[in-house]
Amino acid sequence: MTDVPPGWVRTTLGEITQPSSERQVPAPGDERPYLGMEGVQSGTGRVTGLSESSSITSASPVVSPGYTLYGRLRPNLNKVTEATHSGLCSGEFITFPPQPWLAPRFLMYRLLAPDFVNFAISLNSGDRPRVKWQQIAEYPILLPPLDEQLRIVSTLEEHLSRLDSGAESIRKSQYILEQLERLNVERALRDLPLSTLHAGSADVATSDALFSVESEGKVDGYELPSGWSFAALEQLVTAGRKPAYGVLVPGPHTVDGVPFVRVGDLVDGHVNHDGLKRIEADVAQRYPRTTLSGGELLLSLVGTIGRAALATERLSGANVARAIGVFPLDAHRVDPRWVLTVLQSGTFRQYLERASNEVARKTLNLADARRCPIPLPPMQRQVELVEEIIQWRQDALRLSEAAKTAQKRADHLRLVVLSAAFNGQLTEQNPSDASAEELLNHARRVLGTKRPRRRNRSTLSTHCAVQESLL
Numbered sequence: 001m002t003d004v005p006p007g008w009v010r011t012t013l014g015e016i017t018q019p020s021s022e023r024q025v026p027a028p029g030d031e032r033p034y035l036g037m038e039g040v041q042s043g044t045g046r047v048t049g050l051s052e053s054s055s056i057t058s059a060s061p062v063v064s065p066g067y068t069l070y071g072r073l074r075p076n077l078n079k080v081t082e083a084t085h086s087g088l089c090s091g092e093f094i095t096f097p098p099q100p101w102l103a104p105r106f107l108m109y110r111l112l113a114p115d116f117v118n119f120a121i122s123l124n125s126g127d128r129p130r131v132k133w134q135q136i137a138e139y140p141i142l143l144p145p146l147d148e149q150l151r152i153v154s155t156l157e158e159h160l161s162r163l164d165s166g167a168e169s170i171r172k173s174q175y176i177l178e179q180l181e182r183l184n185v186e187r188a189l190r191d192l193p194l195s196t197l198h199a200g201s202a203d204v205a206t207s208d209a210l211f212s213v214e215s216e217g218k219v220d221g222y223e224l225p226s227g228w229s230f231a232a233l234e235q236l237v238t239a240g241r242k243p244a245y246g247v248l249v250p251g252p253h254t255v256d257g258v259p260f261v262r263v264g265d266l267v268d269g270h271v272n273h274d275g276l277k278r279i280e281a282d283v284a285q286r287y288p289r290t291t292l293s294g295g296e297l298l299l300s301l302v303g304t305i306g307r308a309a310l311a312t313e314r315l316s317g318a319n320v321a322r323a324i325g326v327f328p329l330d331a332h333r334v335d336p337r338w339v340l341t342v343l344q345s346g347t348f349r350q351y352l353e354r355a356s357n358e359v360a361r362k363t364l365n366l367a368d369a370r371r372c373p374i375p376l377p378p379m380q381r382q383v384e385l386v387e388e389i390i391q392w393r394q395d396a397l398r399l400s401e402a403a404k405t406a407q408k409r410a411d412h413l414r415l416v417v418l419s420a421a422f423n424g425q426l427t428e429q430n431p432s433d434a435s436a437e438e439l440l441n442h443a444r445r446v447l448g449t450k451r452p453r454r455r456n457r458s459t460l461s462t463h464c465a466v467q468e469s470l471l
Contacts, residue, residue: 005424008144009436014137015449016440017096017107022062024088026053032087034060037071040079043414044164045108047081053088060088066098068107072131075120082108094133099446101439103149109156110141113418142422143440145433152421159417163410170403170410177396184392185345188385189375191225194392222347228377234370236339238330243370244289245301246320250279258284259318261292263300266307266324269340271298271315284319290326292318295336297327299343301364306352308343310336325366334374338382341389342374 004010026032030053039049053060063069063083071079073092082105089095096107110116116139123135144152184194224230234243250260257278265272284291294313300306302323311318320326329336342348352372356364377385420426443449 004142005144006429006431007148007433007435008142008424008429009440011141011143011440012137013139013141015447016102016141016143016443017068017099018447018449019133020061020063020067020095020097023059023091024062025059026056026088028054030054033085034087035063035069035081035083035085035089035093037073037077037079037090037092040069040071040081043078043112044160045081045105045112047084050085050087056088058091060091061093061095063087063089063095064097066104068096068098068111069093070096070111070131074129075117075123075131078112078117080108080111092130094131099443101146101443103146103153105153105157106149109153109418110422113422114415115419115422116141142424143436144424145430145436146439147433148427148429151427155427156417156421160414163414163417166410167407170407173403174400177400181393181396182346184389185341186347188341188389189345189347190223191228191377191381191385194388222375224375225377228375230373231334231376232370233327233339233372233374236327236329236334236374238328241328242289243325243327243366244287245366246290246322246324246326247279247283247287248322249283250277250321251283254278254280257281259315260284261298261311261315261318261320261324263303263307263321263323266298266300266309269309269344271309271311273314276318279319287319290320290324292316292320292326293328295329295331297329297336297339297343299325299327299369301325301366301369303361305356305362305364306343306349308340310340325369334376335379335382335386337386337390338376339374341386343372348372348374 026034032053033050034053034056035047035050039047039051041048064086065084067083069081069083069089071077071092072094083089083095098104116136119139120131120136121129123129123131180195187194237243247260255278258281259273260277260279261271262277265276292311292315294311294316296311298309298311298320300308300323329339343352352364352369355368355372356362376382417426
């Protein structure tokens, strides 16, 4: 069991706060702010958006500035905040009015701490677990003196602000990497030097000049670099083979059947082999023109238009869905990786989008896909540009993985800081602070609570185990 820091006192959540039961049905035209669960960011207490109460027709909790709002639905989402508005909120929040013995935001951070979150998660199961007040009222906590609560909140916010700033820098770096990759594909199509990973946001900001083709809405506005030429996609297909649609009616999954590639399996220029559907061999054999041997270009023609990938030798013998066009490219005439690069660009994805038509779902006819113009540099230059992009992506991936690792460390540090705050390890105790016992007695008098009964050993052990699990 956690030691009690000097001046602190053991209590329970229900002894220091009680939920408000005030609710109102908003009138038509009610302009008061309304906070839904979706308007609170998980794990941070940050409010990301408010709506108007007039959009709500059911009785909703009334809140004012200083109310602590605890999201009881799916407690793993960890949605807790302190209201800064007067208005209404979702009924999925348990609302706690401010109390004079609790520093502003102290309760919010206490409910965001990992020991309480883990405890709340353990209470219920199912698709939509929902916490009840009676389930968490007996949760044991340590109450510091009021002055120390203020120091805890101040110190917490100082540390969390730094972590948030770091997280924002990580998100920005990830965004810049994504934009630079988009930019570099376009630069490769124009035979321009690729932007380096040290180019910074300036390259991203000035990249719009390369997208005149997109803004003009036509591929014929695209200027071929000197020495390049256009070829229709069908002209790059191996002699004796033709582009084709895949299997029309694949049937159910067959455990020992033929691997079957669907549109959702085309991810970032590759086929995701995990979880591929398998179909009966006799069904696959009816579509020999789309039986894969490795090296074919796969292009989505229905729904999400223009997803592209190259089939690997691992897919030899596999077949594809009707929504995918198969183009067996002639590797002696074109580097298949270059064609994939072209079709991954914003310029040519938009060409395919414009060539598609809406029926029940957006559809690109195979004939239109076959006519898609592919800019072709000399073969040696194709290989060089593809290798440059591959190297750039490898470097970018290393940076991206480093950023993800840094984010995981920041997330862990947030939990460590929150845990330390409520065990007396984040701030120093000051002997001159008024005892928390006086605060607790005040709370009991106002809320009408009594000293808790001695809980049975198993329940107390469960609470303590959850609290100490992250120490």
